[in-house]
Amino acid sequence: MxxxxxxxxxxxxxxxxxxxxxxxxxxxxxxxxxxxxxxxxxxxxxxxxxxxxxxxxxxxxxxxxxxxxxxxxxxxxxxxxxxxxxxxxxxxxxxxxxxxxxxxxxxxxxxxxxxxxxxxxxxxxxxxxxxxxxxxxxxxxxxxxxxxxxxxxxxxxxxxxxxxxxxxxxxxxxxxxxxxxxxxxxxxxxxxxxxxxxxxxxxxxxxxxxxxxxxxxxxxxxxxxxxxxxxxxxxxxxxxxxxxxxxxxxNGTATHPWTGLSVAQVSADIAVRHDGQPGLFIQTAATGSPATTAGLMAGDLITSLDGQTATSASYSRLLLTAKVGDQVSVAYLRDGQAHQATITLTEQPTP
The missing domain is CATH 2.40.10.120 (Thrombin, subunit H)
Incomplete structure (x- = not known):
């Protein structure tokens, strides 16, 4: 959950x-x-x-x-x-x-x-x-x-x-x-x-x-x-x-592609700590979610989503256009080190 x-x-x-x-x-x-x-x-x-x-x-x-x-x-x-x-x-x-x-x-x-x-x-x-x-x-x-x-x-x-x-x-x-x-x-x-x-x-x-x-x-x-x-x-x-x-x-029903992340646009002070790198700061990552299964965790800085610069707008577009089962390539920084991951979107679980 x-x-x-x-x-x-x-x-x-x-x-x-x-x-x-x-x-x-x-x-x-x-x-x-x-x-x-x-x-x-x-x-x-x-x-x-x-x-x-x-x-x-x-x-x-x-x-x-x-x-x-x-x-x-x-x-x-x-x-x-x-x-x-x-x-x-x-x-x-x-x-x-x-x-x-x-x-x-x-x-x-x-x-x-x-x-x-x-x-x-x-x-x-x-x-x-x-x-x-x-x-x-x-x-x-x-x-x-x-x-x-x-x-x-x-x-x-x-x-x-x-x-x-x-x-x-x-x-x-x-x-x-x-x-x-x-x-x-x-x-x-x-x-x-x-x-x-x-x-x-x-x-x-x-x-x-x-x-x-x-x-x-x-x-x-x-x-x-x-x-x-x-x-x-x-x-x-x-x-x-x-x-x-x-x-x-x-069709009378709706699906809900889910990453399990709560993210925020990088503020100026956070950007300074990452050498000015723009992106999305992961505030929380749900245990057992697609994101944590792919290796992401709270505190990471997402720099790109499917090759596009990670912003609040691009993240919203992802949730809008993606389907359950789609795979999303993610580039992120952790402690200054660059990493890659692939998130497979699932249906949002019922709390």
Whole structure:
């Protein structure tokens, strides 16, 4: 079983952009006109402008027959494909599902599939030409990057909070509906908590790109605390959401290529200790995982993956494009000595 990394923090970054706020927004055509008037001006992270842009793609999900009847969803394809968090639908299969558009229209939704491992669910409504907010493709998410999280729990009103990306590529232990723990791979960590009204909603960059789905699942307590914590916010990155949703749409199930590693982009001080060598620092390596079987361990510095420079972006792309059973060649440094290894990816085990 993979051990989750200790939550990390970034000191010295800009303060929190804004506290959580609720903004009443016009929907449909009025929203589009308002957005045109505000303009998509580059170089500025204006939460109100982003809310006007994103709000037409946010829906309220209602599920009957379970303990969590209401949550957020994001329209990611104009033909009616909607993503939400799996845990919002409860432990069992809901007897019925519906979504409410920002216009107030209520639509019956079909559950295409759920993936508790990534905490994703795909819904489908019988409608075309919906205002979709596609998952970002190839956008590199960086530590310190300002972001805005938005949801639509109050139907025609948009709830948002804004902050900074404080870490990427995090393996996070999260409580599962009905009991137990799952490991959310390659998660984005925010410097502000994600509250229930935002879970299943959109995490967007300053230019309005959908870079992840917010999730407010509780984090297990540390040894010195008694309660489950939500002091940090997390999001499922668009790369993972894209792969999992496409697999669910294609065959109703999803696979999860696993290395067993938790990695971090090399910081300046670590690079100095390795003669300025860039790469990925291995924070943790799960016992018995593909990585440790190949000889890697915590403290190693990965310099390349399949011949490409090892970065947070290349590692995310690996998890996105690789399949269970694929072999990945890895070059790494240990105590200044260069080594080579081959990792054979396996399915992520159930905790």
């Amino acid at each position: 993979s051990q989750p990394t200790a939550p990390s923090s970034v000191r010295g970054w800009l303060p929190l952009i804004a506290g959580a706020t609720v903004i009443g927004l016009a929907s449909g055509v009025l929203g589009a006109v308002a957005y045109k008037e505000l303009g998509d001006q580059p170089g500025s992270c204006d939460p109100q402008r982003l809310a006007v842009k994103v709000q037409p793609s946010l829906v309220t999900v209602t599920a009957t027959g379970n303990a969590s009847p209401v949550g957020n969803g994001v329209i990611v394809q104009a033909d009616g494909v909607i993503l939400t968090n799996a845990h919002q639908l409860g432990a069992g299969t809901p007897s019925s599902l519906s979504v409410q558009l920002p216009s107030g229209e209520q639509l019956t939704a079909k559950l295409v599939g759920t993936d508790p491992v990534s905490d994703l669910a795909v819904l489908k409504v019988d409608r075309v030409q919906l205002p979709a907010l596609p998952l970002a493709w190839g956008e590199v998410v960086k530590v310190g990057q300002p972001v805005v999280a938005l949801g639509s729990p109050l139907n025609q009103r948009s709830t948002l909070t804004s902050g900074l990306i404080s870490a990427v590529n995090q393996n996070v232990a999260a409580a599962k509906t009905g009991g137990g723990v799952t490991i959310l791979q390659d998660s984005l960590q925010l410097d502000t908590p994600i509250s229930d009204p935002l879970t299943g909603g959109a995490l967007v960059s300053c230019d309005g790109q959908l870079i992840g789905l917010s999730t407010a699942v509780p984090i297990p307590p540390k040894a010195d605390t008694a309660s489950w914590s939500r002091d940090l916010g997390y999001a499922i990155p668009a790369t993972i959401a894209r792969r999992v949703s496409q697999e669910l749409l294609a």
